[in-house]
Amino acid sequence: MITGTTRLLGVIGAPIEHSLSPIIQNAALRAANLDYVYTAFPVSRCALDSAVRGLRDAGVVGFNVTIPFKTEVMRLMDELSEDARRIQAVNTVVVQSDGRLRGCNTDAIGFCAGLEERGIDLHGKKAVLIGAGGAARAALWGLLRSGISSVDIGVRTIEKGQMLCCDFTMDADVHAYRFDDSAFSTALSCADIVVQTTPMGMTPDIEKMPPVDIAAIHPAAVLYDLIYTPDNTCFLREAAARGHETINGEAMLVAQGAEAFFLWTGVRPDTSLMKRVLREELVRRG
Ligand code: NAP
Secondary structure (H helix, E strand, O other), X not given: OOOOOOEEEEEEEOOOOOOOHHHHHHHHHHHOOOOEXXXXXXXXXXXXXXXXXXHHHOOOOEEEEOOOOOOHHHHHOOEEOHHHHHHOOOOEEEEOOOOOEEEEOOHXXXXXXXXHOOOXXXXXXXEEEEOOOHHHHHHHHHHHHOOOOEEEEEEOOHHHHHHHHHOOOOOOEEEEEEOOOHHHXXXXXXXXXXXXXXXXXXXXXXXXXXXXXXXXXXXXXXXEEOOOOOOOOXXXXXXXXXXXXEEOOHHHHHHHHHHHHHHHHOOOOOHHXXXXXXXXXXXXXX
């Protein structure tokens, strides 16, 4: 029951009405018997500053941030976590007891959870990343945190790939190549893991594939696609047919939400329940 003592959490974005977070987070809050409610706040681009200050001033405990505000909201934070600084985006805001806003990013932790669930250890291994957008930045930081030794990034816009590399060259051997560069094909043939971070294959464009020859990938490589709608992209289907171990984006989505839940409440939620609720909702939405 929502009462005068119920504490408020939420997500800001535009558009926000299709967000899966209220369904997943409220199920986890109920299961943990916590007196919180999580809702979606539609915020227009021109109202970001006043919305963030308004949420803080109205006593909201914290909120998620999604498209298109993950980068822009950084300038409104009083402090940033290391992950938010490295990924250059905030997806979780914690309103601290003194009203200061702490900007965090739980996407790299979510990304790594997808690997940990399968017992995949990346220490000293080689990775290939497909794409260089926002999700790629979180995945790259996750790979580096997991002890990867080198990351080769395949891109269509080389400048974006090079910019991403620049921010991480101190951490590991990171290079960007155009998809049609022969050095990229060589990287695919040596990779222990290939991470697909473009929207190619995401609903409604489910027949699309990233411009990568799956036959060129090392046969023992794990293929990780960050897409979760559909749960089995063309890319993952073809990879599985060739005998690769595959991972989709569902574990990452749940784990980034679970980490945000922990940052706000101090309680670790039931992630298997969150996963079940997510799956049921995705099936319901078709
Ligand atoms: P983004 O910032 O727009 O980046 C998209 C990247 O894909 C860019 O590098 C872009 O290249 C590349 N790309 C797009 N269309 C392409 C094409 N036709 N050919 C080659 N490259 C193409 O998007 P994002 O926020 O990173 O999201 C990407 C995907 O990750 C989405 O499907 C999203 O649902 C998923 N995701 C999943 C989770 C999760 O929790 N599982 C979290 C975040 C994101 P250019 O730079 O050349 O445009």
